[in-house]
Amino acid sequence: MEKPADVAHPIHALLQRRWSPRAFADRMVEPEQLQSLFEAARWAPSSNNEQPWHFIVGTKADPPAHDRLVACLKEGNRKWAFRAPVLILSVARLNFEDEGTPNRHAWHDTGMAALSLCLQATALGLVAHQMAGFEIEKARTDLGIPAGYEPVAMIAVGYPGDPATLPDYLRERELKPRERKPATEFVSDGTWNGPPDWLTR
Secondary structure, X not given: OOOOOOOOOOOOHHHHHOOOOOOEOOOOOOHHHHHHHHHHHHOOOXXXXXXXXXXXXXXXXXXXXXXXXXXHEOHHHHHHHOOOOEEEEEEEEOEOOOOOOEOOOHHHHHHHHHHHHHHHHHHOOOXXXXXXXXXXXXXXXXXXXXXXXXXXXXXXXXXXXXXXXXXXXXXXXXXXXXXOOOHHHOOOOOOOOOOOHHHHO
């Protein structure tokens, strides 16, 4: 299922096609595809090239690992994400590696790596859905995350599936048109004020 963005201005087709569905096919993601996802994440930009990200992966090829990640999801996400053949938890290292001082960009940079992974998924014909709805402390304990690292987001990855597999209320969300605020609401000109003239033409 494709649901390209209804863009106001031209953007790259890969960005236009990326979205976050909840329906996943009953098909494993090949190891080569997984390798490509994390190679894309590897080359994301980061402050001082710190690369503060870490990813914990559970695939249905390793049911205990997959089950551990499913168990960390909040109930609303568990209802659909358990079908995804791959679950990934992104984790940020909070301090700079050499100095040990706080890295205030760690979450931002981990998000950059996660987006690189998600765009690569789109390029490969996969879909990825990032989630905030998981039990942070359970993830920290059950997945053995050490001190100095913070769980950021869960990501479900797989091949696109049939929305008919979803509960009614989720199927409706899956099928409705995508929406975004216009850029004029979040872009300002030089200071925190109104949008630039060139954006309103």
